[in-house]
Amino acid sequence: VSPAAEVYYRPDAEAIARSQLTDFTRFAEARLGRPLADPLALHRFSVEDFRRFWALFLEWSGLRVEGEAEPVCRGDEVETAAFFPGLRVGYAENLLRARDAAEDARVALVACAEDGSAVRLTRAELRERVARTAAGLRALGLQPGDRVVAIGRNTAESVVACLAATGLGAVWSSTTPDLGTEAMLNRFRQLEPVLLFAHTEYPYQGLRRSVADRVGEVAAALPSLRHFVQLAEGEAPAGLALPIRPLAEIDGPPLDDDAWPRLPFNHPLFILFSSGTTGVPKCIVHGVGGTLLEHVKEHRLHSDFGPADRLYFHTSTGWMMWNWQLTALASGTAIVLYDGSVSHPHDDALWRLVADEGVTVFGTSPAYLQYCRDAGIVPRERVDLGRLRAMQSTGSILFDNHYDWVRENVKPLPLQSISGGTDIIGCFVLGHPNLPVYRGESQSLSLGYDVRALAPADAAAGGAGELVCARPFPSRPLGLFGDPDGRRFHDAYFSQNAGVWTHGDYVEISERGTARILGRSDGVLNVRGIRIGPAEIYHVLQDFPEIAEAMAVEQQAPQEPGGTRLVLLVVLRGGAALDRPLTLRIKKELSRRASSAHVPAVIAQVPELPTTFSNKRSEKAARDVLNGRAATNVGALKNPDCLEVIRTHPALQVEAPPSS
Amino acid sequence: MSVAVRQSVIDWLDDNYHFGDAATLIKSDDMSFLDHGVLDSLGFVQLILHLEKSFRIRIDRKDLSRANFDSLGKIVGYVTAHREYQA
Numbered sequence: 001v002s003p004a005a006e007v008y009y010r011p012d013a014e015a016i017a018r019s020q021l022t023d024f025t026r027f028a029e030a031r032l033g034r035p036l037a038d039p040l041a042l043h044r045f046s047v048e049d050f051r052r053f054w055a056l057f058l059e060w061s062g063l064r065v066e067g068e069a070e071p072v073c074r075g076d077e078v079e080t081a082a083f084f085p086g087l088r089v090g091y092a093e094n095l096l097r098a099r100d101a102a103e104d105a106r107v108a109l110v111a112c113a114e115d116g117s118a119v120r121l122t123r124a125e126l127r128e129r130v131a132r133t134a135a136g137l138r139a140l141g142l143q144p145g146d147r148v149v150a151i152g153r154n155t156a157e158s159v160v161a162c163l164a165a166t167g168l169g170a171v172w173s174s175t176t177p178d179l180g181t182e183a184m185l186n187r188f189r190q191l192e193p194v195l196l197f198a199h200t201e202y203p204y205q206g207l208r209r210s211v212a213d214r215v216g217e218v219a220a221a222l223p224s225l226r227h228f229v230q231l232a233e234g235e236a237p238a239g240l241a242l243p244i245r246p247l248a249e250i251d252g253p254p255l256d257d258d259a260w261p262r263l264p265f266n267h268p269l270f271i272l273f274s275s276g277t278t279g280v281p282k283c284i285v286h287g288v289g290g291t292l293l294e295h296v297k298e299h300r301l302h303s304d305f306g307p308a309d310r311l312y313f314h315t316s317t318g319w320m321m322w323n324w325q326l327t328a329l330a331s332g333t334a335i336v337l338y339d340g341s342v343s344h345p346h347d348d349a350l351w352r353l354v355a356d357e358g359v360t361v362f363g364t365s366p367a368y369l370q371y372c373r374d375a376g377i378v379p380r381e382r383v384d385l386g387r388l389r390a391m392q393s394t395g396s397i398l399f400d401n402h403y404d405w406v407r408e409n410v411k412p413l414p415l416q417s418i419s420g421g422t423d424i425i426g427c428f429v430l431g432h433p434n435l436p437v438y439r440g441e442s443q444s445l446s447l448g449y450d451v452r453a454l455a456p457a458d459a460a461a462g463g464a465g466e467l468v469c470a471r472p473f474p475s476r477p478l479g480l481f482g483d484p485d486g487r488r489f490h491d492a493y494f495s496q497n498a499g500v501w502t503h504g505d506y507v508e509i510s511e512r513g514t515a516r517i518l519g520r521s522d523g524v525l526n527v528r529g530i531r532i533g534p535a536e537i538y539h540v541l542q543d544f545p546e547i548a549e550a551m552a553v554e555q556q557a558p559q560e561p562g563g564t565r566l567v568l569l570v571v572l573r574g575g576a577a578l579d580r581p582l583t584l585r586i587k588k589e590l591s592r593r594a595s596s597a598h599v600p601a602v603i604a605q606v607p608e609l610p611t612t613f614s615n616k617r618s619e620k621a622a623r624d625v626l627n628g629r630a631a632t633n634v635g636a637l638k639n640p641d642c643l644e645v646i647r648t649h650p651a652l653q654v655e656a657p658p659s660s
Numbered sequence: 661m662s663v664a665v666r667q668s669v670i671d672w673l674d675d676n677y678h679f680g681d682a683a684t685l686i687k688s689d690d691m692s693f694l695d696h697g698v699l700d701s702l703g704f705v706q707l708i709l710h711l712e713k714s715f716r717i718r719i720d721r722k723d724l725s726r727a728n729f730d731s732l733g734k735i736v737g738y739v740t741a742h743r744e745y746q747a
Contacts, residue, residue: 205700343701347724375705376721559709581680588679599679 005514008403009414009437019433020300027060028053039435039444040513047450050471054083054293054448061296063330064097065089065289066262073472078501079494081472088262089289091269092134092167095329096127103307107334110310110357111156114203114340114349118357119156123329126160128254133164135252140227142195144169144261147271149188149222150197150231151177151215152317153339157231157247159326161197164250166269169261170195171285173271174317177202177211182593183536184218186280187273190482192224197247201234205344212237265289271481272320272422275533277523277619282492283481286425294426294475295327301447303361303392303416304433307332312354313363313392314338320422321394325363342368348377355383362388365395367529367561369402374561378409385411392416392431395529396562397517400440417442419517422531423493423503426475428467429515441514449473453509454497464508466521469501476501523619525554528562530597534619537568537600540593546582548573551609551619552600555626557654560601567626567652568600571608578605604651608642622646665715665739669732672710677703689733694726704729711735717742 016022025036028045032052036042046053051072058069068086075081098104108123121129142148148165152158152174162172173191175184177199188196196219200212216237219228228242229250236244269288275281299305311328312335315321328335336357342350351372354362372379379385390413391406398417406415416431419442428451429442437443445451450473453465480489496502506518525532534552541550549571557565568586572578583603590598610621613636621631625647634640646652673682677699685698693699699707708719708729717739728738 205694205697207697341700341702347701371702371705374709375701375724561706584674584680587675588681591679599676 005438005441005510007436008407008439009412011414011433011436016434019304020306021302021304021433024057024060024301028056031056039432043445043447043513046447047471050448050450050473054474057297057301057448058084058293061293061300063089063094063292063296065265076472078469078472078476078499079490081476082266083293083472083474084265084289087265087289089265089292090167090260090262091288091292092130092163093257093260093262094292095163095327096123096130098123098127099332103332106307108329109156109159109335109337111154111159111337111339112353112357113155114206114338114344116345121156129160130163130167131254132251133160133247134167134255134260136250137164137170137195138168138255139252140195140250142168142170144263145268146170146195147191147193148172148195148197149191149193150174150317151179151184151199151211151218152197152231153177153199153202154316154322154337155199155232155339156337157199158197158317159337161229161231161247162326165195165197166288167255167260169263169267171268171271173273173283174322175273176316176318177214179318179595180591180593181214181217182540183595184214185221186536186539187283188218188222190280190283191271193222194224195227195229196222196225197229197231198237199231199234200237201232203340205341208234210235216240263288266478268478270323270425272323272425274422274524274531275536276492277534279535281533281536282488284423284425285478285481286475287478290474290476290478291323291425292327292330294424294473295324296330297447298324298427298430299328299331299333302427302430302432302444303390305331305333305361309333309360310336310358310387311361311363312336312338312350312357312359313361314342314350314365314368315363320425321363323425342371343375347375348372348379348382351377351379351383351385354379354388355385358387360387361390361392363392363394365393365529366398366402366563367395369393369398369405370561370563372409373405380409380411388413390414390416390431392418394418394420394427396526396564397519398440399563403439417517419505420446421503423477424473424475424501425477428469428503428505429507429517438514441510441516443514445509445513445515451507451509451515452500453507454500454502463510464506464518466497467503467505467507467517468497469503470499473501520554525552525564525566526562527554527564527566527597528560532566532598536594537590537598540590540598541570541586543589544586546572546576547586549609549617551617551622553619553622553626555602555623555652555654556628557601559655565601565654566599568603569606569609569622569646570603572605578603602651604646604649606642606645606649608639610637610642610646611639612636613638626652661743662736662740665711665736665743666732668711668714669707669735672707673698676706686732689736690731692726692730693732694730707735711739715739715743 212235313325418430420427432444450471455465
């Protein structure tokens with residue numbers, strides 16, 4: 001990180017004085033009896049004495065828990081340590097409670113649709129709806145530990161269903177209606193869910209698209225299902241063996257406050273999916289306490305979310321940011337949801353939403369900022385952004401030019417690049433209310449997280465390397481579902497570097513504690529801000545008799561939304577040629593069976609794929625040459641000459657970015 | 661000229677959204693793309709970038725409206741006219 005990086009935004013003294021981070025620092029100093037002179041000192045304390053840090057944070061946060069707060073963390077191994085084994089905690093309880101009557105009367109949830117309609121619920125109303133639904137689910141026999149899955153839009157019903165189910169101790173897992181049937185089943189089937197919540201339609205550019213058939217196929221292929229709950233009106237799936245229960249009829253006398261079970265801190269809460277280079281998607285199990293504690297820390301200390309805030313983070317139920325923004329309710333913050341196209345009925349639909357709903361923190365992505373730039377949208381000329389105080393961005397790398405675009409076209413404000421992911425349901429790098437924003441950099445490492453850039457042994461000194469977390473952290477997953485001996489979990493995160501969590505990103509950390517994420521270090525692709533596991537692409541391509549081998553690789557492409565494009569290299573059988581009909585057939589099948597995000601921007605025929613002497617395909621070698629770097633493992637390849645064919649293939653050349 | 665623009669739009673739609681079905685989907689030159697799910701407005705921005713590159717024209721973002729772009733006929737007409745003008 002260049003020490004000369006430009007200061008993009010500097011918080012004023014008043015903002016620093018009233019930030020929650022300052023309040024927490026004063027609290028910690030008093031308890032410790034020593035000063036924490038600056039944010040770096042606070043971070044150092046938070047990792048070197050992480051047990052003390054988390055105990056202090058829990059106390060300061062006022063979260064409702066019961067039981068023994070000692071030990072703070074049992075064990076010292078990142079892979080097996082367990083936080084707060086003596087505590088019990090309720091996720092929904094902490095999200096829905098009000099500190100006073102005024103908070104109960106304030107709007108806590110605004111769910112907007114692209115047709116302009118909105119559902120507004122005060123905290124008391126939301127709590128009542130969740131409590132009634134939970135009573136109905138309990139009457140259906142839902143038990144702690146049961147898996148429930150949802151094909152859900154970003155609406156109030158999805159929130160109510162999630163909080164009611166998790167409030168009873170069930171484990172929630174959701175996906176969006178536009179994911180292909182096969183991809184849904186590859187995820188849900190592993191969980192043996194007892195209940196499916198589903199929307200059967202979704203809005204699209206003013207039309208309604210039915211997914212009733214898809215929902216029916218999914219339900220029919222899940223033999224463990226005992227109940228089907230339809231989240232909203234719409235076409236019903238035909239031929240279901242189970243009765244169709246509308247959400248509105250899942251109802252009962254609202255559970256009393258003391259009827260909600262408090263669960264062990266390390267009881268499962270959410271299961272998120274991550275697809276890698278081989279096998280079926282991983283089912284990552286996140287715990288009640290770890291998720292809640294980490295989110296509240298990120299929200300209150302790093303993002304300064306409070307009761308005066310309205311958060312709109314653009315997400316879907318299929319992305320961990322949905323779970324993340326939901327937890328903002330626990331900080332007294334109101335959340336705004338949006339169900340629809342980002343560009344319908346107006347090309348600036350999201351900016352209108354930000355203005356009309358008085359959003360104070362807008363969470364977005366580089367791909368969306370790039371869309372605004374390409375479409376010539378200048379938000380500050382179109383809407384009143386007076387209440388907007390900060391923006392956050394995640395999904396892919398936020399480049400310097402995105403910072404410039406925001407300053408010129410939105411307003412001067414803290415633009416916080418946050419990054420982490422599904423695997424930890426939180427962030428390793430994020431914002432900081434007391435520090436300047438440097439253009440192109442995340443402001444801070446996550447408090448309590450011993451994030452390091454592990455440089456390769458042969459590298460010259462410098463701050464860049466593999467992102468690892470070297471000490472136990474509370475949002476480490478409990479494990480993978482269906483992996484009883486933990487072998488797959490170990491292989492995924494702990495096999496590359498002994499004793500530390502290896503995340504799969506490259507990061508550069510500066511001496512002032514700021515960070516730049518440089519991209520993925522593993523075979524996982526990030527295309528237009530969406531993580532794509534090549535395994536799901538290969539799975540579909542197996543059914544093409546013409547294709548002998550295939551390799552999906554991410555290529556930097558500054559012109560594309562998100563700055564990258566998906567490239568598919570194929571080796572065809574028996575002298576076949578990749579013609580246009582075959583190209584389109586491959587794309588169509590990937591779109592239909594996986595999702596539109598799995599469709600490559602380019603498909604290129606090559607005579608062979610880079611292969612090591614141990615007969616493994618080297619995606620890394622292909623990625624290196626496609627991104628203008630020398631392949632670092634040429635010596636391990638038995639066919640290094642194929643790299644030159646890939647490097648010079650006419651279809652794989654990327655345009656230089658515009659000079660302006 | 662207009663034949664080349666037309667084919668370029670159809671090829672682009674096939675490559676990015678319809679994978680071989682674009683010509684069948686577009687029933688007439690004046691069928692609205694937005695109303696019939698041929699393209700969404702995010703996709704329009706990508707199409708505009710493609711047309712700028714392919715035909716070496718600069719499309720003023722103030723012209724991005726249904727009146728100019730929301731059918732195959734309108735797109736062909738706009739690009740052809742502007743290409744001639746800018747050339």
